[in-house]
Amino acid sequence: MRYRSTRGDARPRDFxxxxxxxxxxxxxxYMPESWPQFTPDQWRELRTLPYPxxxxxxxxxxAEGSIDLSxxxxxxREAYAGFSHPAIAPLCEVEDGLFAMELFHGPTLAFxxxxxxxxxxxxxxxxxxxxQSVTIVGATSGDTGSAxxxxxxxxxxxxxxILHPKGRTSDVQRRQMTTVTNDNILNIALEGTFDDCxxxxxxxFADQPFRDEIHLSAVNSINWAxxxxxxxxxxxxxxxxxxxxxPVSFAVPTGNFGNVLAAWAASRMGLxxxxxxxxxxxNDILTRFLLSNDxxxxxxxxxxxxxMDIQVSSNFERLLFELLDRDxxxxxxxxxxxRQTGRMDVPHKAWVHAGETFSxxxxxxxxxxxxxxxxxxxxxxxxxxxxxxxLAAGRQYQEQGVPMIVAATAHPAKFPDAVVAATGHHPxxxxxxxxxxxRPERFDVLPNDLATVEAAVRKHVRRG
Ligand SMILES: *Cc1c(COP(=O)(O)O)cnc(C)c1O
Numbered sequence: 001m002r003y004r005s006t007r008g009d010a011r012p013r014d015f016x017x018x019x020x021x022x023x024x025x026x027x028x029x030y031m032p033e034s035w036p037q038f039t040p041d042q043w044r045e046l047r048t049l050p051y052p053x054x055x056x057x058x059x060x061x062x063a064e065g066s067i068d069l070s071x072x073x074x075x076x077r078e079a080y081a082g083f084s085h086p087a088i089a090p091l092c093e094v095e096d097g098l099f100a101m102e103l104f105h106g107p108t109l110a111f112x113x114x115x116x117x118x119x120x121x122x123x124x125x126x127x128x129x130x131x132q133s134v135t136i137v138g139a140t141s142g143d144t145g146s147a148x149x150x151x152x153x154x155x156x157x158x159x160x161x162i163l164h165p166k167g168r169t170s171d172v173q174r175r176q177m178t179t180v181t182n183d184n185i186l187n188i189a190l191e192g193t194f195d196d197c198x199x200x201x202x203x204x205f206a207d208q209p210f211r212d213e214i215h216l217s218a219v220n221s222i223n224w225a226x227x228x229x230x231x232x233x234x235x236x237x238x239x240x241x242x243x244x245x246x247p248v249s250f251a252v253p254t255g256n257f258g259n260v261l262a263a264w265a266a267s268r269m270g271l272x273x274x275x276x277x278x279x280x281x282x283n284d285i286l287t288r289f290l291l292s293n294d295x296x297x298x299x300x301x302x303x304x305x306x307x308m309d310i311q312v313s314s315n316f317e318r319l320l321f322e323l324l325d326r327d328x329x330x331x332x333x334x335x336x337x338x339r340q341t342g343r344m345d346v347p348h349k350a351w352v353h354a355g356e357t358f359s360x361x362x363x364x365x366x367x368x369x370x371x372x373x374x375x376x377x378x379x380x381x382x383x384x385x386x387x388x389x390x391l392a393a394g395r396q397y398q399e400q401g402v403p404m405i406v407a408a409t410a411h412p413a414k415f416p417d418a419v420v421a422a423t424g425h426h427p428x429x430x431x432x433x434x435x436x437x438x439r440p441e442r443f444d445v446l447p448n449d450l451a452t453v454e455a456a457v458r459k460h461v462r463r464g
Contacts, residue, residue: 001064003030003224006321007335008328015066016126019119019225020134022218028332029317030224035268036061043244043271046235051088052076055118055232058269062228067125075125079117082107084430089114089233091240091405094381098394100408101237104384107432108176109411110307111259112147115229119219120151120158127157134217135159135461137204139197142169143307143410146176148219153182159214159461161186163197163453166445170306172414172429172436179439186460187443188453196448203450210454214461221258222314230262231269234405238271241403251277251394252407253386254286255308257315259407264319264357274402278360279393281305281368281385286313287360293351295344304365304385304418307410323350361393368392372422382427384410385418 002012007028013021018030046054056073063072080088085105092100106113127133136158138148145162152160162177166189178187190197205211205218219226238248250273252260260278267273280287281303289295300311321331323346338344346354363371371388375381383391387408394406412419412427419427429436446452 001036001062001066002033004033004328005029006031006317006328007332009332015063015225016129019122019126019223020217022220022223026332028328028335029222029315029321031318031321032062032224035265038270040244043235043239047239051232051236052080054236055080055229058232058235059228062224067122071125075121076118079121082117083113084432089236091237092381092408094375094379094391094406095395097398097403098391099237099403099405100381100383100387100391101233101405102408103233104408104411104414106147107150108143108146109414109430109433110143110147111230111407111409112143113150114233115226116147116151116219118229119223119225120155122225123152123158123217123219124155133157133159133215135161135214135457136217136219137161137163137201137457138218138220139163139194139201140169140177141165141194141306141309142173143414144220146173149177149180149185149187152219153180153185155184159184159186161188161457161460163188163190163200165189165194165197166191168194170415170417172416175436175439175441176433178441178443179436181442183463186457188456189443189445190448190453191445192448200448200450200453204454204457207450207454210458214458220314221256227258227262227265227315227318230259231266234263234266234273235271237405238266238273241405243272244270247272247274248403248405249273249275249277249394249397249399250405250407251279251390251397253279253305253308253390253393253409255310255313257286257313257319259409261315261318267357273357274399275397276358277393277397277404278358279389280360280362281308281389282362282364283309283311284360284362285311286316287362289344289346289351290355290358290360293346293348295338295346297338297342304368304415305389307386308389319354320344320346320350323353359397361389361396363389363392369418369422372419376423376425382412382419382423382425383408384412384415386410386415
């Protein structure tokens with residue numbers, strides 16, 4: 001499989017290249033040159049496979065020419081061995097025909113583990129084949145950083161430096177990062193906001209000599225390998241409800257548009273998907289686009305569902321590329337304009353086309369609390385704020401006879417304050433994290449200064 005940039009300039013690459021590169025050099029996102037197709041019989045054959053084997057079969061066509069099926073199967077089995085539920089992504093009927101697909105049974109209790117656990121192993125495999133090492137640098141407001149640290153800890157060819165805004169992440173989220181003691185992990189508490197952390201990472205990438213010296217790489221959600229690793233759970237759920245002979249719908253609480261894009265990719269591969277419902281908090285740029293073709297940036301406001309506090313959903317560019325019939329020049333122009341003016345001009349026909357599959361729903365914090373309370377009261381289901389938004393979106397667009405499967409993206413114990421406030425019930429951390437609050441923390445507090453941060457990262461890479 002070859003990959004092309006959504007903006008057209010970058011030369012085509014294979015899967016291993018785009019895994020390590022992340023973003024294309026022209027600023028675009030990598031897309032597979034064509035969608036792998038599964039026939040109805042090929043879908044049916046997947047029905048009886050254990051999750052890791054199914055995942056390998058679904059991902060294999062994307063890695064064709066780079067990683068063979070038996071290697072992928074081994075890596076998938078290792079990646080999902082550490083999940084605490086035997087079904088990996090179990091389905092739970094919350095209301096009649098409305099199902100929670102729980103994606104939070106991995107080591108850090110959020111759906112990011114589903115892709116990141118595999119990504120860590122893919123990186124290690126490709127780097128050892130090439131005899132290379134890289135340094136992964138990332139900014140996090142919570143879930144991505146902990147998932148990356150957990151997936152990359154103790155891996156020889158990788159050094160990891162994660163920046164979080166000092167004093168601005170939740171206790172559980174910070175401790176999941178700072179209590180990891182492997183010496184390839186560096187936690188930086190930056191004196192600044194999450195935006196400062198992101199700008200710092202961008203500045204390090206823009207410093208070409210530094211970037212080359214320590215072989216910088218990134219694992220943010222624009223990495224296609226992460227999207228590919230999120231497709232299998234949609235496939236598994238649909239097959240459980242009778243696909244390919246019967247359609248299903250999905251609802252997904254959305255920030256960077258990565259998770260729901262994976263569901264859409266599954267439909268491009270021939271899986272019958274009726275509707276894709278996007279749930280947003282007050283940072284509702286995607287919902288505004290889907291409901292009224294209004295893609296205009298506003299300031300990011302904090303909400304009860306912090307992992308969705310995003311105004312520029314980077315992965316939307318991939319859908320746009322496809323809506324524009326893969327016209328990369330038009331896509332590049334639209335994205336440049338969006339950056340300059342804060343408004344994206346999507347042609348009416350393309351918007352109508354998106355609306356045939358996608359719909360959206362926004363919940364305020366108050367509506368999210370009401371939804372959490374209602375789920376607990378009426379169904380006994382304890383949902384975190386992100387999953388509750390997904391469930392409300394799913395319920396709104398439910399159709400008779402079509403199962404509505406909702407991505408439950410975080411364990412309630414990851415957001416205990418919001419859960420207690422809405423339901424009165426205190427969610428317990430699972431056994432492997434029960435002593436999280438007693439473990440010693442380790443992090444460097446650094447000023448918001450490029451030279452200081454680069455010096456710390458350099459020293460970390462040269463350790464021992
Ligand atoms: C990252 C995250 C999301 C948003 O996922 P995207 O792929 O960015 O749309 C939703 N919920 C939780 C708990 C997350 O960690």
